[in-house]
Amino acid sequence: MAPSVRAQEFLGKINSGTLPPAPVTITPKKETKKKTNPEKKMIVGKKTIKLVGERMSVAILPFQNKGASKDLGEIILDKMITALFNQERFKVIERSQLDKIIEEQQLGMSGILDASTAAELGKGLGVDAIIIGSVAATKSGSISIDARAIDTESATIIIAHDAYSGSADALSVKNTVENLANKFTQSLPLVEGTVIQVNPDGKILLDGGRMAGLKKGLKCIIYKEGRELRHPITGEVLGKDTIIIGEVLVTESLEKFSTAKIIKKSEGQIVALGDKFLTK
Incomplete structure (x- = not known):
């Protein structure tokens, strides 16, 4: 069987060397992701500070009650002592030491509310700062706490903060006091x-x-x-x-x-x- 006309033309092109080159197929190169060397990663964490000497010593006086029950003021005082101690930022004076010197100096609540008297009391305790404040309660059950840290040397206010809670139940009071303690720690960082x-x-x-x-x-x-x-x-x-x-x-x-x-x-x-x- 004789080859077809198209086949004869194709064979002729091969023999004469005029056959067009085959199309070039370009295979795209897969992009390889650069491997990250884990040893070269920068790890950013909390700065470690070398603790030298003693931390700021503080004493907390009973909170003045403004429309709140006496028990609530006592509860807030105890929780504030615990919250500040747990911050591990301050050297907090135990309440028994505070009660003893208040009794020795015959100071009632009305006698320790001003800054100068509080500073004198703090000197007697040998602390750097003394915290005084008040707790107010409304008929709706909400409470607000105001607190100030006073330098015992100059009787000047170092920092002052407040905290608010819409309820006076145990958990709300605990969270509010811890929030207040956090504010004190953040305002007096270790530098x-x-x-x-x-x-x-x-x-x-x-x-x-x-x-x-x-x-x-x-x-x-x-x-x-x-x-x-x-x-x-x-x-x-x-x-x-x-x-x-x-x-x-x-x-x-x-x-x-x-x-x-x-x-x-x-x-x-x-x-x-x-x-x-x-x-x-």
Whole structure:
């Protein structure tokens, strides 16, 4: 059987070398995702602060009742002590110590409501700040709590906060008091930094200001870091030796730095440029 005309034409093109090239098929290259090296990931967590010295010591006075029952004021006082203690930010004075000095000085509720009297009471307890406040109740059953922290040295208010609850049941009161305690802790954060200047007149400059949470009237521990402490067997660095220089009082807080003055100093120690500080 003779080939068809089209077949003859095709064979002729092959023999003459004029056959068009076969179409080129391009297979798209699969895009491979870059593998992320887990070792290079940045892990952002809570900043760890080295705790040096004692924390700010506070005492909480009985809350003044404004339309609330005496029992409610007592309950709020006890829960406030517990809530602040659980914050692990303050050194909270036990209520039994507070009751004892109130009895010794023969102070009733009417005698400890003003800031100056509260500050004197705080000095007697040896605390840095004393918290006073009031609790008000409405006929609808809602309650509001107002509280102020007073510096025992100057009798000035450091911070003041309030909290509100639409109900006076046990769980609502507990949550309201814990909310109030959180506000106090957030307003008085632990701030650490460096001494950036020491003037001949004793004025000290700290590299933390309002942006960092430093406020006028706060006290800071000044310390030096010494040699590294290593485990004798594993060689692991456990930390650094710490030498406490003393305490300073923040006298002025600007945006990015603060000024302070020395109020307590360890024997034989001086505050120097580069020393560390941490709020009480």
